[in-house]
Amino acid sequence: MSQIITRAVRGNFFDIREPVLRPEDFEAQVRYIEDGLMLLSGGHIVWLGSWQEGEGRLALAQKTAGLEIDDFRDKLIVPGFVDTHIHYPQTEMIGAYGEQLLEWLTRYTFPTEQQYHCADYSKRMSKFFLDQLLLNGTTTALVFGTVHPESVDALFKEAADINMRLVAGKVMMDKNAPDALLETPDESERDTRALIARWHNRQRLSYALTPRFAPTSSPELLQKVRLLKQEFPDVYMHTHLSENVAELSWVKEMHPEHQHYLDVYHQYGLTGERCVFAHCLHLDDSEWDCLHDTDSTIAFCPTSNLFLGSGLFNLQKSWHKQVRVGMGTDVGAGTTFNMLETLSEAYKVGQLQRYRLSAFEAFYHATLGGARALHLDDKIGNFNTGKEADFVVLEPGVSALQKLRATNSKTLAEKLFVLMTLGDDRNVYSTYVDGEQVYARDALQGERPA
Secondary structure, eight states: OOSOOOEEEEEEEEEESSOOSSGGGHHHHEEEEEEEEEEEETTEEEEEEEHHHHHHHHHHHHHHHOOOEEEEEEEEEEEOEEEEEEEGGGGGGTTOOSOOHHHHIIIIIHHHHGGGGOHHHHHHHHHHHHHHHHHTTEEEEEEEOOSSHHHHHHHHHHHHHTTOEEEEEOEEOOSSSOGGGOOOHHHHHHHHHHHHHHHTTSTTEEEEEEEOOGGGOOHHHHHHHHHHHHHSTTSEEEEEESOOHHHHHHHHHHOTTSSSHHHHHHTTTOOSTTEEEEEOOSOOHHHHHHHHHHTOEEEEOHHHHHHTTOOOOOHHHHHHHTOEEEEOOOTTTSSOSOHHHHHHHHHHHHHTTTOOOOHHHHHHHHTHHHHHHTTOTTTSSSOOTTSBOOEEEEOSOOSHHHHHHHHTOOSHHHHHHHHHHHOOGGGEEEEEETTEEEEETTSSTTOOOO
16 A cells, blocks of 8 residues: 555445436435445545455554554544535624614624724634534535634634635625725725735635625725636635525615626626625526526525525526535524534425425535535545545434434435434534544534644
């Protein structure tokens, strides 16, 4: 064996082998290995198979390196969850009562975000935020900061310390917000350019240009975003689109010359690969076609959409139009960091539209599908050889009710469906990032192993 094996993991493995273009194709791509073995070299997967097939490989590795096994024989191991839309500064205002989007921003969000000019405050909240991701099994996320560069510096520093794959950016915003959160287009370009130079493509970090949404972006600011996207073509662009009916009316009033909401971004060159639009609840067919034609991505955020009364995302249409989709928790309008709970709400959103979201499809959107949505499926999302070793160890039965329900769950699909409909953070037993354990449930809650 040419590579030095640095870790061996034993357990029951589930993933989706390859990207899927039709819902009916999932079963053909499911990989489930009962009592399997995964071998890692540094932060990468070098082999996955059954325990019986791998014993000889393991024996050789143990002989040369004194290797020990992380033994999770009674657990389920899945690829790390991918969250394609979340706001880390809104962690502390999760569950804010009584408003829809625009009022909610004014009453709760903007006052909260004003605190992040302080580097120490940003550092403290960044660590808390990342710990929440890890104890919920999320190993990759696309994250909003605030308008302050300090907010993004702190977040990237914390993620770099554990070599986490993270995409983030500072908010770009020059109108229709409190003065303390506004910047000029020139200031926005200057600060964003400096952050790209410091963090983009450093370790496993990537930068996202982050105009909050069209109502807080002047034409001058959007032109700055366009120029930065042209200069740095491999950075992401991350914003909101068509979340709320009142928002749509506001955008139409502000931009009567544009065909539709998406056209405001499209005319500035802000569609295409690595352009991620959160929500997309009220699109017309021409917007769907534009998203498909430009290979743009949608972040589906069910708990947020329900909590703010914004609407129901049409997942079935995303398949019909062949638009990339990933799951987003959208904390703090979203009500949980937990991807299992998020998938449960996604299923209910589908039910209200007579679309049955299968467990295989749901886990795909949270793993390989999310990676594909971020154009990272060559690096993460499943257990193929050469992929980065981000994974989650799940304990399927942690409550009396879950254990009772597990006794009459027969098929893998049924077991996964029960896990996603009854599961929560208690089911996350351990989380690994870059081949190293960064969370263990048996340690102090929310703390990374020393």
